[in-house]
Amino acid sequence: MLKKTVFEQLKQAMKEKDVVAKGVLTLLKSALDQAEKEKGSELSFEEEVAVINRELKQTQQALEGAKQASREDLIEKENRKLEILQSFLPKQLSEEEIVKILVDAGITKGMNMGEAMKIAKPLLAGKADGATIAKMVKSLI
Missing domain, CATH: 1.10.10 (Arc Repressor Mutant, subunit A)
Known part of the structure; x- marks a missing residue:
C-alpha cells in the first residue's frame, strides 16, 4: 500500500530534516487518511493513485501560478513537490x-x-x- 510507503518516507524526511519533503508527505498522508475515513475502509491501490493525482494536479496549478508571478523560489519548491508526488505513481505511459x-x-x-x-x-x-x-x-x- 502506498500509504505505508508515504509514512516511511515521512519518517525519513523528519530524520533528515528535509522541510519540503516533510511538508509534502504530511499533506499526502493526511489526504490519504481523509479519503480512507470518508470511504470507511482501506483504499485500493487505484483509489490511492487517484488521491495522489489530485494532489499532483493542485501542485501543478500552484506551479503555474508561481511561473506567472515569476517567483523563482516558489517555482523551485513546487518542482520539488512534483518530483516527490510523482515518485509514488506508476510509470507514466508515453x-x-x-x-x-x-x-x-x-x-x-x-x-x-x-x-x-x-x-x-x-x-x-x-x-x-x-x-x-x-x-x-x-x-x-
Missing part, C-alpha cells in the same frame, strides 16, 4: 503507448467523446494524467 492501448480497446473515428472516455479512463487510470488521455482520445475520434 503518448504512443496510450494511443496503442486506446486503439486496442476499440476507440475509433466517429465515436462519441464521452463514450470513448468511459472506455479510456479505467484502462489508463494512474498510468497517464486525464489531460493527456483526453488529448489522445480526441486525436483518435
Whole structure:
C-alpha cells in the first residue's frame, strides 16, 4: 500500500530534516487518511493513485501560478513537490503507448467523446494524467 510507503518516507524526511519533503508527505498522508475515513475502509491501490493525482494536479496549478508571478523560489519548491508526488505513481505511459492501448480497446473515428472516455479512463487510470488521455482520445475520434 502506498500509504505505508508515504509514512516511511515521512519518517525519513523528519530524520533528515528535509522541510519540503516533510511538508509534502504530511499533506499526502493526511489526504490519504481523509479519503480512507470518508470511504470507511482501506483504499485500493487505484483509489490511492487517484488521491495522489489530485494532489499532483493542485501542485501543478500552484506551479503555474508561481511561473506567472515569476517567483523563482516558489517555482523551485513546487518542482520539488512534483518530483516527490510523482515518485509514488506508476510509470507514466508515453503518448504512443496510450494511443496503442486506446486503439486496442476499440476507440475509433466517429465515436462519441464521452463514450470513448468511459472506455479510456479505467484502462489508463494512474498510468497517464486525464489531460493527456483526453488529448489522445480526441486525436483518435
